[in-house]
Amino acid sequence: MIVVGAGIVGLACAWWLQRRGHQVLLVDPAVGGAPEPEAGGRSGSRSALGVLMADLFHRDRGRAWELRQRSLRLWHLWRTELGRRGHDVPHRAGVLVLAAEPAETERLARLAAAKRDLGLPLRLWDRQRLEPLLPSLPRPCLAGLHSPRDGQLDPGAALAALAADGQALGMAIRAQAAAALEPHRTGWRVALAGGGHEEAAWVVLAAGGASVTLLENLQGAGTTGGPLEPVLGQALELELAAPLPAAWPGTVVWRGINLVPRPDLEGGRRLWLGATLEPGLGADPARLADLRHLMGAAPDWLSGARVLQRWQGLRFRPVGRPAPLLEQPAPGLLLAGGHYRNGVLLAPASAAWVADRIEAGGDLPSQP
Ligand SMILES: Cc1cc2nc3c(=O)[nH]c(=O)nc-3n(C[C@H](O)[C@H](O)[C@H](O)COP(=O)(O)OP(=O)(O)OC[C@H]3O[C@@H](n4cnc5c(N)ncnc54)[C@H](O)[C@@H]3O)c2cc1C
Incomplete structure:
Protein backbone atom coordinates (compact mmCIF):
# COMPACT_ATOMS: atom_id res chain seq x y z
CA MET A 1 0.00 0.00 0.00
CA ILE A 2 1.05 3.61 -0.59
CA VAL A 3 0.90 6.40 1.99
CA VAL A 4 1.12 9.89 0.45
CA GLY A 5 2.56 12.45 2.91
CA ALA A 6 5.15 11.98 5.66
CA GLY A 7 3.90 14.46 8.24
CA ILE A 8 3.04 13.02 11.63
CA VAL A 9 -0.27 11.58 10.36
CA GLY A 10 1.20 9.94 7.23
CA LEU A 11 4.21 8.60 9.14
CA ALA A 12 1.98 7.24 11.90
CA CYS A 13 -0.17 5.47 9.27
CA ALA A 14 2.87 4.15 7.39
CA TRP A 15 4.65 2.93 10.53
CA TRP A 16 1.56 1.32 12.03
CA LEU A 17 0.63 -0.46 8.78
CA GLN A 18 4.20 -1.72 8.30
CA ARG A 19 4.35 -2.78 11.93
CA ARG A 20 1.14 -4.79 11.38
CA GLY A 21 2.76 -6.72 8.55
CA HIS A 22 1.71 -4.76 5.44
CA GLN A 23 4.28 -3.66 2.85
CA VAL A 24 4.21 0.14 2.80
CA LEU A 25 5.65 2.71 0.40
CA LEU A 26 5.77 6.26 1.83
CA VAL A 27 5.80 9.06 -0.77
CA ASP A 28 6.77 12.64 0.21
CA PRO A 29 9.29 15.07 -1.37
CA ALA A 30 10.31 16.24 2.14
CA VAL A 31 10.92 12.81 3.58
CA GLY A 32 14.64 12.78 2.89
CA GLY A 33 15.13 16.29 4.31
CA ALA A 34 14.43 18.07 0.99
CA PRO A 35 12.53 21.40 1.06
CA GLU A 36 8.80 21.04 1.67
CA PRO A 37 6.19 21.89 -0.97
CA GLU A 38 3.70 23.67 1.34
CA ALA A 39 3.53 27.46 1.05
CA GLY A 40 3.74 29.54 4.23
CA GLY A 41 6.57 27.82 6.12
CA ARG A 42 7.22 24.39 7.55
CA SER A 43 4.58 21.68 7.38
CA GLY A 44 2.30 21.46 10.40
CA SER A 45 4.16 18.52 11.85
CA ARG A 46 7.56 20.17 11.58
CA SER A 47 6.32 23.30 13.33
CA ALA A 48 4.11 21.74 16.01
CA LEU A 49 4.74 22.12 19.73
CA GLY A 50 3.59 18.57 20.43
CA VAL A 51 1.12 19.40 23.21
CA LEU A 52 -1.24 16.45 23.77
CA MET A 53 -4.56 17.50 25.32
CA ALA A 54 -6.91 14.55 25.61
CA ASP A 55 -8.35 14.58 29.14
CA LEU A 56 -8.54 18.41 29.13
CA PHE A 57 -10.81 18.38 26.05
CA HIS A 58 -14.03 20.25 26.83
CA ARG A 59 -16.25 17.31 25.81
CA ASP A 60 -16.41 13.87 27.36
CA ARG A 61 -18.24 11.84 24.74
CA GLY A 62 -18.56 11.57 20.96
CA ARG A 63 -16.14 10.95 18.10
CA ALA A 64 -13.57 13.65 18.92
CA TRP A 65 -13.40 12.54 22.56
CA GLU A 66 -13.01 8.87 21.59
CA LEU A 67 -10.23 9.69 19.11
CA ARG A 68 -8.35 11.71 21.72
CA GLN A 69 -8.63 9.01 24.36
CA ARG A 70 -7.57 6.30 21.92
CA SER A 71 -4.58 8.39 20.86
CA LEU A 72 -3.47 9.05 24.41
CA ARG A 73 -3.41 5.30 25.10
CA LEU A 74 -1.68 4.54 21.80
CA TRP A 75 1.01 7.22 22.18
CA HIS A 76 1.95 5.65 25.50
CA LEU A 77 2.23 2.19 23.89
CA TRP A 78 3.98 3.47 20.77
CA ARG A 79 6.59 5.47 22.70
CA THR A 80 7.32 2.44 24.86
CA GLU A 81 7.69 0.20 21.81
CA LEU A 82 9.80 2.70 19.85
CA GLY A 83 11.99 3.31 22.90
CA ARG A 84 12.58 -0.45 23.30
CA ARG A 85 13.92 -0.51 19.74
CA GLY A 86 16.25 2.44 20.37
CA HIS A 87 14.08 5.34 19.13
CA ASP A 88 13.34 7.60 22.08
CA VAL A 89 10.51 10.12 21.86
CA PRO A 90 10.95 12.55 24.77
CA HIS A 91 7.67 13.14 26.62
CA GLN A 152 3.85 17.10 25.45
CA LEU A 153 6.08 15.07 23.17
CA ASP A 154 8.81 16.20 20.85
CA PRO A 155 7.27 16.11 17.35
CA GLY A 156 10.67 16.12 15.62
CA ALA A 157 11.80 13.10 17.62
CA ALA A 158 8.45 11.36 16.94
CA LEU A 159 8.81 11.91 13.17
CA ALA A 160 12.40 10.64 13.23
CA ALA A 161 11.51 7.61 15.37
CA LEU A 162 8.59 6.54 13.17
CA ALA A 163 10.65 6.97 10.00
CA ALA A 164 13.70 5.09 11.32
CA ASP A 165 11.77 2.25 12.90
CA GLY A 166 9.44 1.98 9.90
CA GLN A 167 12.41 1.59 7.59
CA ALA A 168 14.00 -0.96 9.92
CA LEU A 169 10.73 -2.93 9.65
CA GLY A 170 10.90 -2.80 5.84
CA MET A 171 8.95 0.36 4.95
CA ALA A 172 10.08 1.84 1.62
CA ILE A 173 10.42 5.57 0.98
CA ARG A 174 10.19 7.61 -2.22
CA ALA A 175 11.34 11.26 -1.82
CA GLN A 176 9.00 12.67 -4.47
CA ALA A 177 5.68 14.48 -4.65
CA ALA A 178 2.55 12.64 -5.76
CA ALA A 179 1.34 14.56 -8.84
CA ALA A 180 -1.85 12.65 -9.65
CA LEU A 181 -3.92 9.68 -8.69
CA GLU A 182 -5.99 7.36 -10.88
CA PRO A 183 -7.81 4.05 -10.52
CA HIS A 184 -5.77 1.23 -11.98
CA ARG A 185 -6.92 -2.39 -12.36
CA THR A 186 -8.09 -3.40 -8.84
CA GLY A 187 -6.22 -0.58 -7.12
CA TRP A 188 -4.58 2.79 -7.68
CA ARG A 189 -1.76 4.35 -9.64
CA VAL A 190 0.12 7.32 -8.13
CA ALA A 191 1.96 9.45 -10.69
CA LEU A 192 5.14 10.99 -9.28
CA ALA A 193 6.17 14.60 -9.95
CA GLY A 194 9.66 13.51 -11.04
CA GLY A 195 8.24 11.05 -13.56
CA GLY A 196 7.25 7.42 -13.19
CA HIS A 197 4.52 6.01 -11.00
CA GLU A 198 3.77 3.56 -8.22
CA GLU A 199 0.81 1.17 -7.93
CA ALA A 200 -0.97 -0.37 -4.96
CA ALA A 201 -4.30 -1.87 -3.93
CA TRP A 202 -4.68 0.81 -1.22
CA VAL A 203 -3.64 4.46 -1.11
CA VAL A 204 -3.77 6.57 2.05
CA LEU A 205 -3.80 10.34 1.47
CA ALA A 206 -2.15 12.26 4.34
CA ALA A 207 -0.53 15.13 2.44
CA GLY A 208 -2.09 18.14 4.21
CA GLY A 209 -3.70 20.58 1.74
CA ALA A 210 -2.32 18.59 -1.21
CA SER A 211 -4.65 15.67 -0.41
CA VAL A 212 -7.63 17.77 -1.44
CA THR A 213 -5.95 18.78 -4.71
CA LEU A 214 -5.22 15.14 -5.52
CA LEU A 215 -8.85 14.23 -4.76
CA GLU A 216 -10.31 17.16 -6.72
CA ASN A 217 -8.50 16.00 -9.83
CA LEU A 218 -9.86 12.51 -9.43
CA GLN A 219 -13.01 11.78 -11.42
CA GLY A 220 -15.75 9.81 -9.70
CA ALA A 221 -14.58 9.84 -6.07
CA GLY A 222 -17.64 9.58 -3.79
CA THR A 223 -16.56 12.51 -1.61
CA THR A 224 -13.60 14.87 -1.70
CA GLY A 225 -13.64 15.39 2.04
CA GLY A 226 -14.65 19.01 1.34
CA PRO A 227 -12.35 22.02 1.33
CA LEU A 228 -9.59 22.52 3.88
CA GLU A 229 -8.58 26.02 4.96
CA VAL A 319 -14.58 23.94 6.33
CA GLY A 320 -17.98 23.37 7.92
CA ARG A 321 -17.08 19.91 9.20
CA PRO A 322 -15.52 18.61 12.38
CA ALA A 323 -11.80 17.80 12.39
CA PRO A 324 -10.27 15.42 11.50
CA LEU A 325 -11.41 13.99 8.17
CA LEU A 326 -11.09 10.21 8.26
CA GLU A 327 -12.92 9.05 5.18
CA GLN A 328 -13.02 6.62 2.30
CA PRO A 329 -13.63 8.65 -0.89
CA ALA A 330 -13.50 5.55 -3.12
CA PRO A 331 -12.79 1.82 -2.77
CA GLY A 332 -9.15 1.31 -1.81
CA LEU A 333 -8.63 5.03 -1.14
CA LEU A 334 -8.49 6.56 2.36
CA LEU A 335 -8.19 10.19 3.44
CA ALA A 336 -6.58 11.08 6.80
CA GLY A 337 -6.39 14.87 6.98
CA GLY A 338 -7.76 18.13 8.32
CA HIS A 339 -6.45 17.51 11.84
CA TYR A 340 -6.21 21.27 12.42
CA ARG A 341 -4.68 21.93 15.88
CA ASN A 342 -4.37 18.34 17.08
CA GLY A 343 -2.60 16.30 14.45
CA VAL A 344 0.24 15.27 16.74
CA LEU A 345 -2.21 14.13 19.38
CA LEU A 346 -4.54 12.39 16.93
CA ALA A 347 -1.95 10.70 14.69
CA PRO A 348 -2.05 7.26 16.40
CA ALA A 349 -5.86 7.05 16.49
CA SER A 350 -5.98 8.12 12.83
CA ALA A 351 -3.46 5.41 11.92
CA ALA A 352 -5.44 2.83 13.87
CA TRP A 353 -8.60 3.86 11.99
CA VAL A 354 -6.78 3.47 8.65
CA ALA A 355 -5.44 0.01 9.58
CA ASP A 356 -8.83 -1.14 10.90
CA ARG A 357 -10.41 -0.02 7.66
CA ILE A 358 -7.91 -1.77 5.43
CA GLU A 359 -7.92 -4.96 7.44
CA ALA A 360 -11.73 -5.07 7.43
CA GLY A 361 -11.64 -4.98 3.63
CA GLY A 362 -12.81 -1.40 3.34
CA ASP A 363 -16.56 -1.80 3.19
CA LEU A 364 -17.42 -0.03 6.43
CA PRO A 365 -19.29 3.21 7.13
CA SER A 366 -17.24 6.29 6.28
CA GLN A 367 -16.64 7.90 9.70
CA PRO A 368 -14.88 6.35 12.73
C1 LIG B 1 2.70 26.30 15.00
C2 LIG B 1 1.92 25.02 15.14
C3 LIG B 1 1.82 24.42 16.41
C4 LIG B 1 1.09 23.22 16.54
N1 LIG B 1 1.06 22.63 17.77
C5 LIG B 1 0.41 21.44 17.92
C6 LIG B 1 0.40 20.79 19.18
O1 LIG B 1 0.95 21.30 20.16
N2 LIG B 1 -0.24 19.59 19.29
C7 LIG B 1 -0.86 19.00 18.20
O2 LIG B 1 -1.41 17.90 18.35
N3 LIG B 1 -0.86 19.62 16.99
C8 LIG B 1 -0.25 20.82 16.84
N4 LIG B 1 -0.27 21.46 15.62
C9 LIG B 1 -1.08 20.88 14.55
C10 LIG B 1 -0.34 19.76 13.88
O3 LIG B 1 0.95 20.18 13.57
C11 LIG B 1 -1.09 19.33 12.61
O4 LIG B 1 -2.42 18.98 12.92
C12 LIG B 1 -0.38 18.11 12.03
O5 LIG B 1 0.96 18.39 11.83
C13 LIG B 1 -1.01 17.66 10.72
O6 LIG B 1 -0.20 16.61 10.27
P1 LIG B 1 -0.31 16.01 8.82
O7 LIG B 1 0.64 14.87 8.77
O8 LIG B 1 -1.74 15.76 8.49
O9 LIG B 1 0.10 17.18 7.83
P2 LIG B 1 1.49 17.92 7.57
O10 LIG B 1 2.32 18.00 8.80
O11 LIG B 1 1.10 19.20 6.90
O12 LIG B 1 2.26 16.97 6.55
C14 LIG B 1 1.88 16.86 5.21
C15 LIG B 1 3.03 16.21 4.50
O13 LIG B 1 2.61 16.00 3.14
C16 LIG B 1 3.69 16.29 2.30
N5 LIG B 1 3.16 16.61 0.96
C17 LIG B 1 2.57 17.74 0.53
N6 LIG B 1 2.22 17.63 -0.76
C18 LIG B 1 2.58 16.38 -1.16
C19 LIG B 1 2.46 15.66 -2.38
N7 LIG B 1 1.91 16.19 -3.46
N8 LIG B 1 2.94 14.39 -2.43
C20 LIG B 1 3.49 13.81 -1.33
N9 LIG B 1 3.62 14.45 -0.13
C21 LIG B 1 3.16 15.73 -0.06
C22 LIG B 1 4.41 17.45 2.96
O14 LIG B 1 5.76 17.51 2.54
C23 LIG B 1 4.29 17.08 4.43
O15 LIG B 1 5.40 16.32 4.88
C24 LIG B 1 0.45 22.64 15.43
C25 LIG B 1 0.55 23.24 14.18
C26 LIG B 1 1.27 24.42 14.03
C27 LIG B 1 1.37 25.04 12.67
Missing part, protein backbone atom coordinates in the same frame (compact mmCIF):
# COMPACT_ATOMS: atom_id res chain seq x y z
CA ARG A 92 6.87 15.47 29.50
CA ALA A 93 3.75 14.62 31.51
CA GLY A 94 1.37 17.31 32.75
CA VAL A 95 -0.55 20.27 31.37
CA LEU A 96 -1.74 23.18 33.55
CA VAL A 97 -4.40 25.45 32.07
CA LEU A 98 -4.56 28.80 33.86
CA ALA A 99 -7.66 30.94 34.35
CA ALA A 100 -7.13 34.64 33.70
CA GLU A 101 -10.82 35.60 34.24
CA PRO A 102 -13.44 34.60 36.86
CA ALA A 103 -15.61 33.05 34.11
CA GLU A 104 -12.67 30.87 33.09
CA THR A 105 -12.20 29.73 36.70
CA GLU A 106 -15.84 28.63 36.76
CA ARG A 107 -15.47 26.83 33.43
CA LEU A 108 -12.39 24.98 34.65
CA ALA A 109 -14.12 24.03 37.90
CA ARG A 110 -17.05 22.55 35.95
CA LEU A 111 -14.65 20.68 33.67
CA ALA A 112 -12.72 19.29 36.67
CA ALA A 113 -15.96 18.05 38.26
CA ALA A 114 -17.20 16.45 35.03
CA LYS A 115 -13.89 14.70 34.40
CA ARG A 116 -13.64 13.56 38.04
CA ASP A 117 -17.04 11.86 37.56
CA LEU A 118 -15.41 9.86 34.77
CA GLY A 119 -12.57 8.85 37.09
CA LEU A 120 -9.99 11.09 35.37
CA PRO A 121 -7.34 12.69 37.59
CA LEU A 122 -7.91 16.38 36.73
CA ARG A 123 -7.43 18.72 39.71
CA LEU A 124 -8.36 22.36 40.18
CA TRP A 125 -5.42 24.30 41.66
CA ASP A 126 -6.48 27.31 43.76
CA ARG A 127 -4.25 30.30 44.50
CA GLN A 128 -2.74 28.53 47.51
CA ARG A 129 -1.75 25.51 45.41
CA LEU A 130 -0.35 27.85 42.75
CA GLU A 131 1.57 29.91 45.32
CA PRO A 132 5.06 28.40 44.74
CA LEU A 133 4.71 29.07 41.01
CA LEU A 134 3.08 32.50 41.11
CA PRO A 135 6.25 34.57 40.68
CA SER A 136 6.94 32.79 37.42
CA LEU A 137 3.39 32.72 36.02
CA PRO A 138 1.76 35.32 33.76
CA ARG A 139 -0.88 37.51 35.45
CA PRO A 140 -3.76 37.63 36.02
CA CYS A 141 -3.77 34.05 37.20
CA LEU A 142 -6.79 33.15 39.33
CA ALA A 143 -6.69 29.34 39.30
CA GLY A 144 -5.43 26.43 37.25
CA LEU A 145 -6.65 23.05 36.04
CA HIS A 146 -3.93 20.42 36.11
CA SER A 147 -4.07 17.25 34.02
CA PRO A 148 -1.30 14.78 34.81
CA ARG A 149 -2.09 12.37 31.94
CA ASP A 150 -1.94 15.05 29.26
CA GLY A 151 1.50 16.29 28.28
CA PRO A 230 -5.06 26.86 6.12
CA VAL A 231 -4.55 28.47 9.53
CA LEU A 232 -1.00 29.71 10.01
CA GLY A 233 0.78 29.38 13.34
CA GLN A 234 3.92 31.18 14.51
CA ALA A 235 6.07 29.90 17.37
CA LEU A 236 9.32 30.75 19.16
CA GLU A 237 12.17 29.00 20.91
CA LEU A 238 13.58 31.06 23.78
CA GLU A 239 16.77 30.81 25.79
CA LEU A 240 16.10 31.51 29.47
CA ALA A 241 18.62 33.12 31.81
CA ALA A 242 17.96 30.35 34.36
CA PRO A 243 16.08 27.02 34.33
CA LEU A 244 12.40 27.09 35.28
CA PRO A 245 11.53 26.29 38.93
CA ALA A 246 11.59 22.56 39.76
CA ALA A 247 7.87 22.75 40.60
CA TRP A 248 6.97 23.87 37.06
CA PRO A 249 4.18 21.43 36.10
CA GLY A 250 4.91 20.62 32.43
CA THR A 251 3.20 22.66 29.72
CA VAL A 252 1.40 25.79 30.98
CA VAL A 253 -1.45 27.30 28.95
CA TRP A 254 -2.36 30.95 29.49
CA ARG A 255 -5.03 32.66 27.36
CA GLY A 256 -4.53 29.90 24.77
CA ILE A 257 -0.74 30.35 24.57
CA ASN A 258 1.38 27.30 25.34
CA LEU A 259 4.54 27.72 27.42
CA VAL A 260 6.39 24.48 26.74
CA PRO A 261 9.53 23.80 28.78
CA ARG A 262 12.27 21.78 27.11
CA PRO A 263 14.10 20.33 30.13
CA ASP A 264 16.07 18.07 27.79
CA LEU A 265 17.77 21.05 26.10
CA GLU A 266 20.65 23.15 27.48
CA GLY A 267 20.12 22.28 31.15
CA GLY A 268 16.44 23.25 31.06
CA ARG A 269 17.03 26.79 29.80
CA ARG A 270 14.91 26.40 26.67
CA LEU A 271 11.22 27.15 26.27
CA TRP A 272 8.89 26.92 23.28
CA LEU A 273 6.18 29.53 23.05
CA GLY A 274 3.25 29.23 20.66
CA ALA A 275 1.30 29.31 18.66
CA THR A 276 -0.61 32.09 16.91
CA LEU A 277 -3.89 31.30 15.11
CA GLU A 278 -3.92 33.21 11.81
CA PRO A 279 -6.42 32.15 9.16
CA GLY A 280 -4.74 32.17 5.72
CA LEU A 281 -1.15 31.95 4.57
CA GLY A 282 0.31 35.29 5.74
CA ALA A 283 2.21 35.71 9.02
CA ASP A 284 1.42 38.92 10.93
CA PRO A 285 4.43 40.39 12.82
CA ALA A 286 2.03 42.03 15.32
CA ARG A 287 0.62 38.61 16.26
CA LEU A 288 4.17 37.35 16.81
CA ALA A 289 4.93 40.34 19.06
CA ASP A 290 1.75 39.62 21.10
CA LEU A 291 2.88 36.03 21.49
CA ARG A 292 6.43 37.03 22.44
CA HIS A 293 5.22 39.32 25.25
CA LEU A 294 2.03 37.43 26.19
CA MET A 295 0.01 40.52 25.23
CA GLY A 296 2.01 42.56 27.78
CA ALA A 297 1.63 40.02 30.61
CA ALA A 298 4.99 38.24 30.28
CA PRO A 299 6.82 37.88 33.61
CA ASP A 300 10.32 39.39 33.74
CA TRP A 301 12.12 36.07 33.21
CA LEU A 302 10.17 35.60 29.98
CA SER A 303 10.53 39.19 28.70
CA GLY A 304 14.29 38.96 29.27
CA ALA A 305 14.70 35.64 27.44
CA ARG A 306 16.59 35.58 24.15
CA VAL A 307 14.79 34.50 20.99
CA LEU A 308 16.78 31.66 19.45
CA GLN A 309 14.40 30.63 16.69
CA ARG A 310 11.10 31.68 15.21
CA TRP A 311 9.11 29.57 12.81
CA GLN A 312 5.73 29.26 11.21
CA GLY A 313 3.67 26.44 9.79
CA LEU A 314 0.25 25.57 8.48
CA ARG A 315 -2.54 23.59 10.02
CA PHE A 316 -5.46 22.54 7.80
CA ARG A 317 -9.01 22.91 9.10
CA PRO A 318 -12.05 21.31 7.42
